[in-house]
Amino acid sequence: MKKIKYKLLGRQQLQEFNMEDHDPLQKNNTPPFDVPVTGMVYGALLNYKGEVEAISDALHQEPYKAPPKAPILYIKPENTKIAHKMPIPLPANVTELQVGAALGIVIGRTASKVSIEEAFDYIDGYTIVNDISIPHESIYRPAISQKARDGFCPVGPYIVEKHSSIQPDRLKIQVFINNELCQENSTANLIRPVAQLLSEMTSFMTLDPGDVVLVGVPENPPLVKAGDHIRIEIEQIGVLENQVVREEELRLGVSP
Amino acid sequence: MKTARVAYKGRIYEAVEKDGKLQLNDHRLISMDEVVWLPPVIPRTIFALGLNYADHAQELDFNAPSEPLVFLKGPNTLIGHQGQTKRPKDVDFMHYECELVVVIGKVARNVTSEEAYQYVKGYTIANDYAIRDYLENYYRPNLRVKNRDTCTPIGPWLVDAEDIKDPMNLTLRTYVNGELTQEGSTSQMIFSIPFLIEYLSSFMTLSPGDMILTGTPKGAVNTKIGDEVITEIEGIGRLLSTIVEDDG
Numbered sequence: 001m002k003k004i005k006y007k008l009l010g011r012q013q014l015q016e017f018n019m020e021d022h023d024p025l026q027k028n029n030t031p032p033f034d035v036p037v038t039g040m041v042y043g044a045l046l047n048y049k050g051e052v053e054a055i056s057d058a059l060h061q062e063p064y065k066a067p068p069k070a071p072i073l074y075i076k077p078e079n080t081k082i083a084h085k086m087p088i089p090l091p092a093n094v095t096e097l098q099v100g101a102a103l104g105i106v107i108g109r110t111a112s113k114v115s116i117e118e119a120f121d122y123i124d125g126y127t128i129v130n131d132i133s134i135p136h137e138s139i140y141r142p143a144i145s146q147k148a149r150d151g152f153c154p155v156g157p158y159i160v161e162k163h164s165s166i167q168p169d170r171l172k173i174q175v176f177i178n179n180e181l182c183q184e185n186s187t188a189n190l191i192r193p194v195a196q197l198l199s200e201m202t203s204f205m206t207l208d209p210g211d212v213v214l215v216g217v218p219e220n221p222p223l224v225k226a227g228d229h230i231r232i233e234i235e236q237i238g239v240l241e242n243q244v245v246r247e248e249e250l251r252l253g254v255s256p
Numbered sequence: 257m258k259t260a261r262v263a264y265k266g267r268i269y270e271a272v273e274k275d276g277k278l279q280l281n282d283h284r285l286i287s288m289d290e291v292v293w294l295p296p297v298i299p300r301t302i303f304a305l306g307l308n309y310a311d312h313a314q315e316l317d318f319n320a321p322s323e324p325l326v327f328l329k330g331p332n333t334l335i336g337h338q339g340q341t342k343r344p345k346d347v348d349f350m351h352y353e354c355e356l357v358v359v360i361g362k363v364a365r366n367v368t369s370e371e372a373y374q375y376v377k378g379y380t381i382a383n384d385y386a387i388r389d390y391l392e393n394y395y396r397p398n399l400r401v402k403n404r405d406t407c408t409p410i411g412p413w414l415v416d417a418e419d420i421k422d423p424m425n426l427t428l429r430t431y432v433n434g435e436l437t438q439e440g441s442t443s444q445m446i447f448s449i450p451f452l453i454e455y456l457s458s459f460m461t462l463s464p465g466d467m468i469l470t471g472t473p474k475g476a477v478n479t480k481i482g483d484e485v486i487t488e489i490e491g492i493g494r495l496l497s498t499i500v501e502d503d504g
Contacts, residue, residue: 040330045395064393072392073399075328077301079461091459112405142327142395144303145459204344204404206332 006158039210041076047216084157087245100131102214119195128240185218258413262291293337296414300465308471337412342502353472354487364462369450409497440473
């Protein structure tokens with residue numbers, strides 16, 4: 001049995017039910033979803049083995065000089081969050097965006113200095129996050145102008161509650177662009193599995209209920225352009241869909 | 257006007273300064289040493305600037321950046337005036353950074369530098385501690401250096417923008433155990449407040465409660481357990497924090 005929590009647009013609270021009863025996505029008359037999480041969104045960089053292997057030579061050269069020792073983390077700020085099916089704005093002077101298919105760990109209890117053994121006690125559930133970026137080679141400096149733009153963090157459609165049948169370190173992730181499979185990977189390839197990542201993060205920073213931790217983005221992220229439809233599927237967790245739309249077409253007063 | 261957020265007898269209040277005392281939002285007048293000071297603003301997105309003073313960049317052996325070096329912080333890192341900042345046991349170098357904080361008051365997108373001050377609600381002070389031992393060259397400075405619990409004291413006051421005539425000409429000072437260790441002026445910023453608002457709002461929407469920590473001048477020295485550090489900005493106030501051992 002799988003329990004999900006979701007937020008409909010215009011409703012102030014999360015609603016929940018058992019997935020076995022029915023899947024809200026299968027109903028034709030479902031109102032639009034809203035972002036199901038309220039807290040900070042933190043992400044881990046370079047947490048897929050293939051991602052690190054692909055740039056392993058560069059890690060020993062300027063400007064990096066040495067491979068990372070601790071988790072490399074970043075923040076997707078509040079202005080970036082959008083819901084399932086909401087358009088991703090393509091900035092005016094940009095032609096392509098990079099898709100970041102990430103499993104999101106939703107925190108359920110205030111977590112500080114959590115051990116690996118106890119880490120799962122602090123998880124409320126799982127969701128899907130698309131960490132959109134403007135493509136960039138260098139990861140030497142924080143990529144704020146490439147990652148923190150309005151609408152660059154689709155989240156949802158819902159939170160799947162933690163359950164012993166879901167093993168977050170063994171989930172298949174697929175990205176379809178315009179219904180064509182463009183990327184496939186698995187959280188089995190994480191360098192720091194979920195519990196270890198939470199333990200290392202909370203050794204110096206407290207996570208609050210509602211915060212989301214992106215476990216990482218797999219190597220070879222697909223690129224998308226205006227009009228492209230992105231579908232991220234994570235096994236047992238769901239399907240997150242968004243379309244890329246030119247920013248100028250999304251301005252108030254201009255019909256889509 | 258100067259506004260604070262404080263905890264007093266089990267409740268959180270907004271308070272203003274009145275005749276050297278604190279007036280709570282229920283109009284009671286109390287002494288400043290009866291309260292626990294909280295960060296004066298409930299944060300939304302927290303921006304911070306690296307290397308935004310040429311002399312500090314030089315001190316750290318960096319060229320001044322050609323584009324603002326912006327990084328983000330989470331709410332976990334903030335603590336109020338008179339709080340305790342935790343220093344890990346195994347580190348060699350933890351330095352303070354006295355910084356002017358700009359608090360955004362209105363939704364801002366594609367704002368020009370000429371209009372930028374209209375979007376500022378007020379100013380406060382931050383001490384943006386950094387642990388240099390943890391610097392790695394990925395998304396530098398990364399969260400392990402700059403987003404640690406208790407490592408960003410902020411406050412005591414949010415000072416209304418209209419009370420600060422020229423935020424680009426304020427003296428900043430840091431005292432460690434009473435001794436002056438850092439002195440500079442906001443006039444020495446590489447990227448000014450109006451420029452930063454124009455820059456950030458050119459690619460993302462700023463909202464009320466967003467804060468910009470504008471960087472620190474030269475004079476960052478190592479601090480040790482037990483040190484009392486005061487970061488002070490002319491017209492804004494004095495922010496005290498004490499370094500304690502992280503023994504959790």
